[in-house]
Amino acid sequence: MRVMGPYDSGDTIAAIATPAGPGGIGILRISGPKAGEVAARLFLPDNPRLDPAALPPRRLILGTALGKQGRAVDRVLAVRFAAPRSYTTQEVVELQSHGGPAVLRALLAAALAAGCRLARPGEFTLRAYLGGRLDLSQAEAVAQLIAAQSEGEARLAMAGLEGGLSRILAPIRAALILAAATVEAAIDFPEETAEIAGPDLARNLRQEALEPLGRIIARRQSGRVWREGALVVLCGRPNVGKSSLFNALLGQNRAIVTSTAGTTRDAIEESALLGGVVCRLTDTAGLGLEPGELEALGRAAARERLGQADLALVVLDGGAALTGEDREVLAATAGTKRVVVVNKRDLAWAWELETLAGQGAPILRVSAKQGQGLEELARMVGEALTGGQAEPAPGEAVASQRQAEALAACAQAVGRAVEGLEAQSIAAELVSVDLAEALGRLGEVDGQDAPEAVIEAVFEQFCVGK
Numbered sequence: 238m239r240v241m242g243p244y245d246s247g248d249t250i251a252a253i254a255t256p257a258g259p260g261g262i263g264i265l266r267i268s269g270p271k272a273g274e275v276a277a278r279l280f281l282p283d284n285p286r287l288d289p290a291a292l293p294p295r296r297l298i299l300g301t302a303l304g305k306q307g308r309a310v311d312r313v314l315a316v317r318f319a320a321p322r323s324y325t326t327q328e329v330v331e332l333q334s335h336g337g338p339a340v341l342r343a344l345l346a347a348a349l350a351a352g353c354r355l356a357r358p359g360e361f362t363l364r365a366y367l368g369g370r371l372d373l374s375q376a377e378a379v380a381q382l383i384a385a386q387s388e389g390e391a392r393l394a395m396a397g398l399e400g401g402l403s404r405i406l407a408p409i410r411a412a413l414i415l416a417a418a419t420v421e422a423a424i425d426f427p428e429e430t431a432e433i434a435g436p437d438l439a440r441n442l443r444q445e446a447l448e449p450l451g452r453i454i455a456r457r458q459s460g461r462v463w464r465e466g467a468l469v470v471l472c473g474r475p476n477v478g479k480s481s482l483f484n485a486l487l488g489q490n491r492a493i494v495t496s497t498a499g500t501t502r503d504a505i506e507e508s509a510l511l512g513g514v515v516c517r518l519t520d521t522a523g524l525g526l527e528p529g530e531l532e533a534l535g536r537a538a539a540r541e542r543l544g545q546a547d548l549a550l551v552v553l554d555g556g557a558a559l560t561g562e563d564r565e566v567l568a569a570t571a572g573t574k575r576v577v578v579v580n581k582r583d584l585a586w587a588w589e590l591e592t593l594a595g596q597g598a599p600i601l602r603v604s605a606k607q608g609q610g611l612e613e614l615a616r617m618v619g620e621a622l623t624g625g626q627a628e629p630a631p632g633e634a635v636a637s638q639r640q641a642e643a644l645a646a647c648a649q650a651v652g653r654a655v656e657g658l659e660a661q662s663i664a665a666e667l668v669s670v671d672l673a674e675a676l677g678r679l680g681e682v683d684g685q686d687a688p689e690a691v692i693e694a695v696f697e698q699f700c701v702g703k
């Protein structure tokens with residue numbers, strides 16, 4: 238994944254990674270496709286056999302750091318992290334120098350002269366996120382951790398990090414500010430703004446704020462699955478072929494398959510691309526076997542995984558009569574999004590598909606052993622996970638869980654304001670409170686402060702301060 242604009246992840250970026258001021262050591266960090274090339278201009282290894290543009294990864298290499306005009310600046314250690322095994326998942330080179338600010342500034346200047354761009358706050362972490370090393374909430378946590386030192390910068394990083402979302406939110410915020418300003422003016426200067434036009438304002442708020450908010454919140458689910466992947470858990474009674482299906486979907490023999498029921502004891506997990514979605518596919522112990530200690534532990538693990546699953550693949554054996562255990566599994570997964578997979582379709586059919594009517598899940602017959610129906614299954618999994626919604630466009634912003642919660646709270650407050658305006662019997666002060674809350678919630682999403690904006694808009698619009 239690549240972002241464009243001021244955060245273009247195709248750029249090679251550099252920054253001083255250690256705190257400002259004199260210190261024991263200082264670190265200059267470089268990340269991006271040209272990191273090796275830049276390092277070769279900044280660093281001369283003592284060992285002449287080493288290529289400074291392609292240092293052996295994860296080794297500390299002693300040498301001389303070179304400033305802008307190629308003059309020696311310091312004795313340093315260089316370490317290269319080869320993509321994708323680095324924090325950012327890109328090519329990374331770090332130079333550890335003596336921590337004097339003059340040395341580090343000289344190195345940074347040389348890196349910029351060699352074609353780097355100065356990293357924005359949080360940008361290495363952003364790249365780690367884009368490279369799939371961190372999920373967004375982790376990235377947020379990292380940013381917040383760093384914010385302990387300089388909150389303003391971290392806020393900037395967050396707002397930038399979520400720049401796409403800010404763009405979508407801008408017109409919503411504008412509509413809220415306009416409404417808040419109108420209501421505010423009606424309270425403070427009733428004689429100058431006689432009619433507050435309740436129903437008109439309500440209609441506007443509905444169209445410009447409430448509906449777009451609903452769309453962003455709805456988009457979150459499919460967007461998250463596309464971006465962050467999904468947990469898909471295979472479950473079913475023992476011996477139906479869960480491990481066989483797991484292996485077949487992975488295209489490798491990862492799980493042990495035997496004809497003995499209760500083969501799989503522990504959950505194992507591998508990544509697989511199913512219907513275009515990156516899935517963490519988990520094989521589990523069969524649910525519903527007579528208790529034995531080990532098996533019970535395995536089943537407990539299976540149930541736990543099921544609780545976290547985005548999708549359950551409920552595996553049944555088409556070649557053997559349905560059992561009470563099968564029904565238990567169907568009941569246990571009723572509350573989870575699921576696809577019912579009837580396996581062993583190469584065997585004689587032992588029961589009618591109609592038996593499953595009323596389960597409310599897509600059903601598919603496959604043979605894990607003979608590899609039949611697997612492509613169709615992968616497609617169905619992708620479809621079920623994304624609700625058939627397309628993958629977000631590269632620049633399209635998708636709300637995180639935290640953001641979606643703030644947006645939902647925002648939508649609720651807007652909803653109350655709309656009702657208040659429509660009813661017209663509700664005091665303008667109450668509507669004003671709801672709108673202020675909505676703006677505050679919106680501000681939580683992208684870090685923009687609302688109250689000042691409201692005040693400004695009041696004065697701009699009505700010139701009441703004159």
Ligand SMILES: Nc1nc2c(ncn2[C@@H]2O[C@H](COP(=O)(O)OP(=O)(O)OP(=O)(O)O)[C@@H](O)[C@H]2O)c(=O)[nH]1
Nearest residue numbers: 475476477478479480481496499500501523605606
């Ligand atoms: N004929 C046929 N046999 C299959 C198919 N899939 C699996 N089997 C057989 O069913 C038996 C059980 O397969 P496993 O994949 O170990 O089943 P499981 O559900 O993981 O079993 P546990 O781990 O014990 O819960 C093995 O003998 C497989 O060879 C299939 O599509 N057709």
Ligand SMILES: [Mg+2]
Nearest residue numbers: 479480500501
């Ligand atoms: Mg198994």
